[in-house]
Amino acid sequence: MEVFKINIPNKKEYVISARLAATSVAGIHGYDIEKIEDIRLAVGEACNNVVLHGRGSESIDIVIEVNDELMKISVSDKGRGFVPREIQNPTPEEYAGSGLGLYIIDSIMDELVVESEEEKGTTIRMIKRR
Template identity: 40%
Template sequence: MSVPQVKYIGVATAEIYKGGESMVDNITITLPSKAEFVSVARLTASVIANTMGFDFEDVEDIKVAVGEACNNAVIHSRSDEYFGINFTVSNGTFVAEIEDKGYGFSLDHYESPDLNNHKENGLGLFIMKSLMDDVQVFTEIGNGTRIVLTKYLE
């Protein structure tokens, strides 16, 4: 089995978050638009959330939401492209911005899923919104999508 080659996997800051201090740190990762790299994003999100002091349940929620956003980036972009994740940590606020240069979609045509009659797909945004404190979606057909996930340390 051949191992995929990673051309570039971003830059990370040295310090993340120290309780009580006012600081902002950014961790940026660029990954190939391939399913096998989604776990890199999930694990990075987990380490950051753990370091910030989120409890186990919140860390798991963050991992799932980031994974869903990254899966969308992989599914809706070409396999020869990359998607980016920018994690921002600031005073107990975790933000993950997942951006792809894929096909984009029309938010006007997005419908919340019918949970009594759901399909196998189409639950990603619903899941993200149920797990995170705030979810914003910026998309344009032909120009990709950016999803911003926010979770507050309580």
């Protein structure tokens, strides 16, 4: 697997950098446009989750591993962590809340796992198959 890593400041202004990096890697590896759009959105939402909820983390680590079959992406912070809930489709009244981003990732990626430990941080792991 080829591995691509970047580290960005935990600031909303830098989320676009992570999105662009992920779309670039997907493009290099020949993913079609629809899947590249899915990867762009999923990485953006995962980074949003850190910016909005990863209190205490100075930066965000994005690791992309890719081969001919799939792309594995992890987005990690060293914030305070949280207790993950079951991912559900929020109602429109809840769209301003925190559940929508993870619901979107779960809908457009082939696999999603959220690992979080209090005071140690959170890692969002996603897989997109070719």
